Amino acid sequence: xxxxxxxxxxxxxxxxxxxxxxxxxxxxxxxxxxxxxxxxxxxxxxxxxxxxxxxxxxxxxxxxxxxxxxxxxxxxxxxxxxxxxxxxxxxxxxxxxxxxxxxxxxxxxxxxxxxxxxxxxxxxxxxxxxxxxxxxxxxxxxxxxxxxxxxxxxxxxxxxxxxxxxxxxxxxxxxxxxxxxxxxxxxxxxxxxxxxxxxxxxxxxxxxxxxxxxxxx
Numbered sequence: 125x126x127x128x129x130x131x132x133x134x135x136x137x138x139x140x141x142x143x144x145x146x147x148x149x150x151x152x153x154x155x156x157x158x159x160x161x162x163x164x165x166x167x168x169x170x171x172x173x174x175x176x177x178x179x180x181x182x183x184x185x186x187x188x189x190x191x192x193x194x195x196x197x198x199x200x201x202x203x204x205x206x207x208x209x210x211x212x213x214x215x216x217x218x219x220x221x222x223x224x225x226x227x228x229x230x231x232x233x234x235x236x237x238x239x240x241x242x243x244x245x246x247x248x249x250x251x252x253x254x255x256x257x258x259x260x261x262x263x264x265x266x267x268x269x270x271x272x273x274x275x276x277x278x279x280x281x282x283x284x285x286x287x288x289x290x291x292x293x294x295x296x297x298x299x300x301x302x303x304x305x306x307x308x309x310x311x312x313x314x315x316x317x318x319x320x321x322x323x324x325x326x327x328x329x330x331x332x333x334x335x336x337x338x339x340x341x
Contacts, residue, residue, distance in 0.1 A: 141197060144199075151209075160176075161175065164275050175190060176200060185289045214237045239322075266287065
């Protein structure tokens with residue numbers, strides 16, 4: 125474990141339905157926030173959003189449990205749509221679509237570590253979160269709880285919550301390393317343009333268009 129990243133979050137909280145005003149206050153002045161989601165599956169509209177995780181550069185991690193049938197989270201929406209705060213995801217395309225489908229949130233602006241990794245780490249075929257974090261941050265993530273029942277939001281296990289927290293705790297340092305690599309390889313401008321396209325691809329996924337850019341009859 126890197127010396128500057130403790131084994132457990134410095135501050136950790138679990139909320140039902142939305143951020144607390146206190147934690148919203150912690151996050152609202154951040155330059156960047158790491159964000160992730162958990163859902164019942166991968167098909168938007170069928171598989172509901174269950175959990176949203178957030179971490180700032182002070183290692184303050186919260187998990188917001190989203191109830192079945194919930195359609196809004198005002199403080200989370202304000203935070204995710206704040207144009208002065210960069211939201212950092214790994215495979216943002218899914219998370220942005222999940223929050224749009226589940227809570228009507230239009231996330232902006234966005235940094236995706238998966239897209240950045242594919243542009244910067246062209247020497248590697250492995251661009252999953254575990255591989256990126258292992259190489260760039262020096263942490264081996266435990267992904268055993270990845271495929272589990274996130275719909276039991278009131279009864280999430282300690283293992284599930286620990287997994288959810290770790291999926292955001294290392295995104296900000298990974299993001300910084302990837303930006304350095306992209307700048308060095310003169311691909312930073314291309315990456316920024318890719319990030320601007322993510323909401324479009326997320327909407328195409330939500331409305332089940334698939335890839336409309338393929339050349340086929």
